[in-house]
Amino acid sequence: MSRLQRSLSDYKERLLGESSALRQAIRRGEHSAMTSGLAPGLVQGNLVILPADWAGDFLTYCQNNPVSCPLIAVSEVGNPALPGLGLDIDIRHDVPEYNIFRDGELVETPTDIASLWQDDMVAFVLGCSFSFEDALQQAGLSVRNIDMDLNVSMYRSNIPTVPGGRFHGDMVVSMRPFIASDAIRAVQVTTRLPKAHGAPVHLGDPSLIGIADLAAPDFGDAVELRGDELPVFWACGVTPQVAVGNAKPPICITHVPGKMLITDLLNAELAIL
Structure with a gap:
């Protein structure tokens, strides 16, 4: 094992207890809030769960759109475990809050989906910008939504x-x-x-990408934009929820925007060194 690999292994071991404890708190219903700023150093994931006969189309959609839908894990059909992301993960319980779509319409937002789980379901986990927020902070940059203890601002473009x-x-x-x-x-x-979505897709004038009012995000919270600042836009893992609304599968389960699956993967393990 190289020095870098050994260093990553030691660092990861220190973080795993924190991630497991946080997932257990979520599973017990003790944490249903946003996860931005939590578990620094660990990968957070967006979630999409679909019946198997819709999973092939969604996999193609992810492959066609790797910036907005960076795939990091897919479950076996009917299996709620994701051992590649964490040995104790059960996707039916380990997200703070879920969106339930039926025929493309949002119908409820439970904190547990055990009663909705089907034997033909497939879970997809996509990379999330909350992972790169940690990298931005490590680089000495201030992340406004974390500083203000708010969810990140998200917009339909x-x-x-x-x-x-x-x-x-x-x-x-x-x-x-x-x-x-x-x-x-x-x-x-x-x-x-x-x-984790990589580089921004747009900087500056939001109207050029169809956003009329930064103070009115479609998802999440509005944050202050000061006079000397540029708005910087990244692709977002909520994109599939728009696609689900258009495709109208009989059932689809996602995370509530800003409330992610916390994994046992290190952000550093997904980085290009």
Whole structure:
């Protein structure tokens, strides 16, 4: 084992107790809030659960859109475990809050989906920008939504995604404000994390990507944009929820935006070194 591998192994061991304890708290219903800023150093994931006869189309959609839908794990059919992301993960219990879509319409937001789980379900976990928020902070950059203890601002854009079978729609983007020099640094940092959406898809004028009002995000919370700052936009893992609304599967279960699955993977393990 190389020195770098040994260092990563020691670092990971220190974090695993924290991630497991946090998932147990979520499973017991003790934490149903957002996960931004929690479990620094560990990969967080967006969730999409579909019946098996819809899973092939969604897999194609992810493959066609690796920036907005960076796939990091797929479960076996009917199996709620994701051992590649954490040996004790049970996807029916370990997300703070779930969105339940029926025929493309959001119908409820439970904190546990054991009663809804079906033997033909497949769980997809996609990389999340909360992972690169940790990298931004490690680089000395201030992340406004974390500083304000708010969920990140997320918006529907007019940037089209590439259809995959029955799934299609425009990209959802997340926004964080930076002064110009910090925005350049943010591009450099996040480019190394393609499995957490990678580099921004847009900087500056939000109207150019179809956003009329930064103070009115479609998901999450509005954050302050100061006079010397640029809004910087990244692809967002809420994008599949727009595609689900268009495809209208009989049932689809996702995370509530901002409330992610916390895994046992290190952000460093997904980074391009």
